[in-house]
Amino acid sequence: WDLDHPPTLDALDTARDAFRQTEWHARPSTREDALSGEQRLTVADPTGGSPVGTVVEATAADVDAAFAAARPWDAPDRAAILNRAADLYEAHHAELFALLAREAGKTLPDCVAELREAVDFLRYYAARVPEAPPLGRVACISPWNFPLAIFTGQIAAALAAGNAVLAKPAPQTPLVAHRAVELLHEAGIPRDALHLLPGGTDPGVALTRDARLDGVAFTGSTGTAQAIRRSLAAANPNAMMIAETGGLNAMIVDSTALPEQAVQAIIESAFQSAGQRCSALRCLYVQSDIAPDLIAMLTGAMDALRLGDPWDRATDVGPVIDPDAQARIAAHIDRARAEGRVRHSVPTPQEGTFIAPTLIEVSGIDALEEEVFGPVLHVATFEADEIDAVIDAINASGYGLTFGLHTRIDDRVQHVTDRVAAGNIYVNRNQIGAIVGSQPFGGEGLSGTGPKAGGPHYVPRFTRSDPPVPGTPWDGRMETEALRA
Ligand code: UN1
Numbered sequence: 001w002d003l004d005h006p007p008t009l010d011a012l013d014t015a016r017d018a019f020r021q022t023e024w025h026a027r028p029s030t031r032e033d034a035l036s037g038e039q040r041l042t043v044a045d046p047t048g049g050s051p052v053g054t055v056v057e058a059t060a061a062d063v064d065a066a067f068a069a070a071r072p073w074d075a076p077d078r079a080a081i082l083n084r085a086a087d088l089y090e091a092h093h094a095e096l097f098a099l100l101a102r103e104a105g106k107t108l109p110d111c112v113a114e115l116r117e118a119v120d121f122l123r124y125y126a127a128r129v130p131e132a133p134p135l136g137r138v139a140c141i142s143p144w145n146f147p148l149a150i151f152t153g154q155i156a157a158a159l160a161a162g163n164a165v166l167a168k169p170a171p172q173t174p175l176v177a178h179r180a181v182e183l184l185h186e187a188g189i190p191r192d193a194l195h196l197l198p199g200g201t202d203p204g205v206a207l208t209r210d211a212r213l214d215g216v217a218f219t220g221s222t223g224t225a226q227a228i229r230r231s232l233a234a235a236n237p238n239a240m241m242i243a244e245t246g247g248l249n250a251m252i253v254d255s256t257a258l259p260e261q262a263v264q265a266i267i268e269s270a271f272q273s274a275g276q277r278c279s280a281l282r283c284l285y286v287q288s289d290i291a292p293d294l295i296a297m298l299t300g301a302m303d304a305l306r307l308g309d310p311w312d313r314a315t316d317v318g319p320v321i322d323p324d325a326q327a328r329i330a331a332h333i334d335r336a337r338a339e340g341r342v343r344h345s346v347p348t349p350q351e352g353t354f355i356a357p358t359l360i361e362v363s364g365i366d367a368l369e370e371e372v373f374g375p376v377l378h379v380a381t382f383e384a385d386e387i388d389a390v391i392d393a394i395n396a397s398g399y400g401l402t403f404g405l406h407t408r409i410d411d412r413v414q415h416v417t418d419r420v421a422a423g424n425i426y427v428n429r430n431q432i433g434a435i436v437g438s439q440p441f442g443g444e445g446l447s448g449t450g451p452k453a454g455g456p457h458y459v460p461r462f463t464r465s466d467p468p469v470p471g472t473p474w475d476g477r478m479e480t481e482a483l484r485a
Contacts, residue, residue, distance in 0.1 A: 012097065013108055013313060019098030020311065024053030026178040041198065043175055046105040046319040047309055048352035055174040058197035063166070063206035066195040067213075070164035072134045073193040082126035082156055085187035086119045089152075092183060096148060099176040104147055105318040105353075107310045110273055113433065114149045118180075120436035121153035125160040125459055132465035134162035135240055136214035139207045141228070143220045144321055145276045145373075147173030150244075152180055153436075153453055154217040159189060161462035163215070166195045166207055170220075172321050174198035208232055215240035215462065219278075221371075222246045222399075222446050240461060244441075244448040246371040247401030248282050250394045251431060252387070252416065253294065255287040257406035261428060263297045266377070268430040269404060271305060271357045274317050275375035279402045279424065279432045279441070282372070283365045285390050288381040295359075295379065299344040302357050308349050319353045320374050326353040329374035336360045343379065364393050371399075387412075391419045400444035404431035423447065 007015075024043075039059075043052040058066075075081065089096065097111040106114065140154035151169055158165045169177030181196045197203045208216060208231040216239065218228055225243035232239045251269065253262045269281035286294050310318035320326050333355075336342050344359040357375040362368065364380045382390050394403070403422035407413060417425050423443040424434055434441035440455025442448050451457035 009108060009112075009313070012093070012112060015094035016097040016101065016108065016111070017311070019095050020102075022095075022098060023051075024055075024099070024175045024178070026053065026055045026175055041171060041174065043103055043172070044322065045102050046321055046353045049102070052099075052102040053175050055178060055198045057199040058168075058203040059199075060202060060206040063197055063203050063210065066166050066197060067137060067210055069192050070137050070166060070195060071190070071192040072136055072162050072164045073159075073190050074134075074162050075188075075190075077188075078160060078162065079126040079129045081188040082122050082129075082160060085156075085184050085189070086122035086126070088183040088187055089115060089119050089122070089180070092179070096176060096179065099179060100148060101310045103173045103176055104144060104321065105310050106273070107315050107318050108313060110310075110318075114146060117146070117149035117436060118152040121149065121454065122156045124436050124454060125153075125156045128456070128459045129160050130459055130463050130465075132161075132460070132463035134158075134164075135462055135464060136163060137212055138163040138165055138215040138217065138240075138462060139213055140165055140167045141204060141207070141216065141218045141220065142167070142169055142177070144170035144172040145273070145278070146219075147176045148180060150219050150453075151177050154219070155184070155194065157453075157459045158215075158217065158462050159184075159193065160459050163462055164193050164195075166197055168197045168199065168203055168207060171198070171200040205231070209235050211235050213239055215242075217242045217462075219244040225448075242449055242451070242458075242461060244278065244443065244453065245446065246373075246399065247278055247443060247447045248365055248368050248371060248397045248399045249280060249402040249404075249422075249431060250283045250285060250365055250420075251281050251404035251406070252285045252382075252390060253287065253290075253406040254387070254409070254412065255290045255384075256408040257290075258408070258428070259290070259294055259297055262294065262406040263301050265404065265406065265428075265430040266298055267301050267305070269432050270377040271302075271317055271375045272430075272432060274320050274355065275357075275377075276320060276373055277432050278371075278443075278447075279434065281402075281404065281431055282376075282378060283362065283368060283394075284377060284379045285364075285382050286379060288383055291381045295343070299359065302344055302346055302359065305346060305357055307346060307354060307356065317357060317375060320355050321353070323353055325374065326355060329355050329372055329376060332372045333358050333360070333376060364390070365397050366393055368397075387416070388419075391416060395419075395421050398446045401447040402426065402431040402443075404429075421445065423450075423452065
């Protein structure tokens with residue numbers, strides 16, 4: 001894209017529309033003929049539309065064959081190849097947007113942001129191709145909520161360092177991953193340096209049990225990260241592991257905050273992408289003297305949110321990923337409703353896996369047992385003299401991904417941000433949408449191991465000359481008690 005003359009959203013909308021009826025029937029593009037799987041996975045459209053397409057699932061035998069064929073690559077023009085892949089992603093934006101909308105239910109602004117992030121990862125890591133030798137064979141296990149950006153970011157970093165990559169996309173979103181891998185190969189990444197292994201738990205388990213594995217980059221739930229850690233400990237205890245996991249992300253709004261700014265930040269942080277971001281706001285703390293007014297503004301803004309078809313430009317909030325997710329989130333809301341704690345909710349389409357943006361009252365973050373990965377916001381109030389107790393409660397959750405603060409007291413900014421343990425802290429703005437390069441993204445404690453994605457320490461971890469340095473903030477986190485469980 002010519003950034004001096006960026007395409008309008010209307011032009012992008014029209015371009016995306018051309019692929020609306022496309023069905024994708026992919027065979028994994030790497031070692032196509034070697035893939036033995038007979039099992040075809042049908043990819044559902046979360047809005048309830050016709051299936052998006054099908055993909056062959058990789059078996060444990062396919063994982064074994066991919067390990068045998070995997071070859072690290074030391075091409076001197078790795079940076080040029082990754083930059084060429086970025087160009088190809090841009091050139092094929094309309095098809096990638098359509099895949100993101102169909103497989104993941106993403107609205108157009110979310111599609112645009114996601115493609116930009118994927119391209120940014122490719123270019124950022126291309127600019128950091130290291131001298132040091134690669135680890136060898138690296139598994140990249142990625143989530144459905146950023147099926148292009150996170151998928152590409154993990155792979156691009158591992159490839160920039162010269163590793164052979166075995167990539168397993170989430171079972172809900174294999175087709176956008178498949179298209180991305182085709183483009184990466186077209187850009188010049190050798191077939192044996194990048195293998196796509198679509199499927200669910202089976203190929204994932206086969207990957208992390210294999211002693212030939214030298215490293216894993218994983219983004220997903222804390223529980224799965226713990227399972228991978230155990231599996232690696234048995235297979236190859238020296239394997240490198242990066243995990244980016246969940247969060248119970250909080251925001252504090254005190255009585256000096258600008259209400260319009262705070263409400264807009266809350267709406268975006270809690271409900272954009274239907275709340276399906278690990279960075280999303282889960283627990284809002286509002287100072288009690290402004291709570292009635294602020295919550296009235298917030299529920300008004302929730303009523304203005306348009307829920308529905310991600311292909312409709314007026315839509316703000318699309319579906320959640322699948323019926324299982326919908327049932328889990330709905331059960332959480334139902335429990336809160338039975339206890340009389342649902343403060344607000346908005347109308348929902350009947351078809352498709354929609355969840356209405358919902359506000360639930362809680363006493364504090366300690367009332368949340370686990371991350372609810374959807375458009376559900378919990379709200380608590382605090383008194384002026386309780387701010388340190390709120391910080392202690394947030395830190396006691398054990399997670400530490402994003403945190404937001406809205407205040408106009410300078411000393412308070414310093415006081416609070418010095419004390420809250422979170423990887424990404426945002427003041428007087430929303431707390432989602434970290435930008436590659438300028439806002440490296442990653443958490444602490446139960447939220448991940450570091451190093452942060454899109455930051456300078458990420459690619460070096462995929463090389464042999466970057467042993468964890470004791471005492472530095474982003475090293476050896478996987479060895480902490482939190483993720484050892
Ligand atoms: C995730 O949701 O798994 O800052 C991580 C953000 C995104 C979050 C991605 N980079 O909102």
